[in-house]
Amino acid sequence: MSTTYQQPTERGYYGQFGGAFIPEMLYPNVEELRENYLAILADPEFQQQYQLLLRDYVGRPTPLFEAKRLSAKYNTHIFLKREDLCHTGAHKVNNTVGQILLAKRLGKTRIIAETGAGQHGVATATVCALMGMQCIVYMGEVDMERQKPNVYRMRLLGAEVRAAMSGSRTLKDATNEAIRDWISNPVDTHYIIGSVVGPHPYPDLVARLQAVISEEMRKQLLEKTGSELPDYVVACVGGGSNAAGAFYHFLEEPAVKLVAVEAAGHGIHSGHSAATSVLGKPGIIHGSRTLLMQDEDGQITEPYSISAGLDYPGIGPLHAFLADAGRARFISIEDEDALKAVAECSRLEGIIPALETAHALAVLGQLGAGPDDVVVVNLSGRGDKDLETYVKYADSML
Amino acid sequence: MNRIQQAFQKKGKGLLNIYFTAGYPRLHDTVPLIQAVAAAGADLIEIGMPFSDPLADGPVIQASSTVALRNGMNLRVLFDQLQGIRELVPDTPILLMGYLNPVMQFGVENFCRKAAAAGVDGVILPDLPLDDYVQEYQEIFRRHSLRPVFLVTPQTAPARIRRIDELTDSFLYLVSGPGTTGGQNTQAEGVQEAYFQRIEDMQLRNPRLIGFGISDKASFRQACRYAEGAIIGSALIRALEDTEDAPAAAQQFVRSVLA
């Protein structure tokens, strides 16, 4: 068994993490996907459609912007990969464009998705509108409240938003409900998972669809710095899809330091946190063996973060492997510091980031990057959806 | 012959398997409920090990699991409760049903040893894939004489059904149609019958029990036309919801199904 970081084994393992722990009701669906995804992704006609949509619909390539004032402040060279400029405002659409084409190939007519911050829900509703497909999005009741604009956007796009009322009524619970929907609709439905989580082949599928981020970074870095390789790549991790995309083409380049940023909520050990790499133990969530926040009886712990997109008690199996193997450094950032980073990026660069992204920006001071180092931060999304939160905390942000 | 096979041999047709969640409605209802449903005529008993995120379960079993966890149920408590159960209920097969993560954290070997010592006959873990079972757990299960029970759905391919049939000496759990536990059957007339018939025609080694959406005497009788018996869970749990005396309510429910 030779695992590279990029490539899981045939059964979907990155080291000890991954696999497909699913009830029999999901087996035919997941198996169909597993048998077909690599061939479909490699098919020239699929690639042509996918690339065309990425260019003309999503607006790729997204710019790599040299953030001069942030660079001056942290005395290093900081570049921002502008995924916030993607259509719908975050990296999530890279995945949904690919998966909707895949769903069509598989003959599916009904699409379901889970969403936390609402960005994946919006990105799914968007491609469903584009392709004329029925779309149902599950969202925790708490998240519907804190990411209201995205609920309105999904509805405007023609999607049905269903509230998940169990557990902490956030991303984990929305994912549970989406999986239950899939169990109940095993033939006509494709589940567009929004991150590098879930049973194999989802983590690999989503990573491959997000890999365009680092593919572009390499070209853009060569142009701007004379080298394809930066010293640091920094990204936030909820499930880990934007980080997987930003890391992907650097995973096998040991010279590039990978930094994954989790949400510490009120503090790692406060009991209100989503810092899975610190608090998690190997376990099974949503069909994958990964690091998981759980109690000693194996019951899943309710996570907490101010950011709906990072409020998840697990991380994708690729990230669990990167953490375990020491290939990526994991840092967690508290709510308050994320909010400060929102204000800093807004004031210094004229870019209002999403709350999720702000966690990545908040580590700039603790990287240890020198004046000659090149740091790329994956600016995964824009902050429009979080405006209400930013207004509420305006005093503590500045 | 194990206790599960004996139960099927003794009765042949019309077996009723009753599911309820351990520690629900109150922590110490588990053993009285086992006695009550056995006394009322249940042929097999399936005890749910509550999990925080039960993906294959509908709202009723989810809610009972939440209550049970809040009551303090966990595997240590359950195995304590089950000590001595074979003196009270000697013949009725007892199965544990739940999700893989709590079992993994408890330790699969430890889990199997404690279950076997308590007199448990079989284990149902819907999110344990067949391949993982064979590669990692089969030897442990066999050593402790525990039978795995696997689910079969209308979409399960024939070759896979044959493989499942080879892997156990208990029964096949036929999921009646698409959906989680406790759902209504919304399939078109005839679709379900064709599925059950298809499996009947395969002449499998193991008997079959139909589960998901069986709720009363009528649906139980209907299911028994296509298999050796059926499984009822959510409907029983609903009958326990607003009662002071859960064992009495369970007994009454089981009698109403078998009447």
Ligand SMILES: Cc1ncc(COP(=O)(O)O)c(C=O)c1O
């Ligand atoms: C802007 C943004 N960044 C990051 C995330 C976290 O997801 P992931 O870790 O899969 O990139 C989200 C999720 O909603 C998001 O909206």
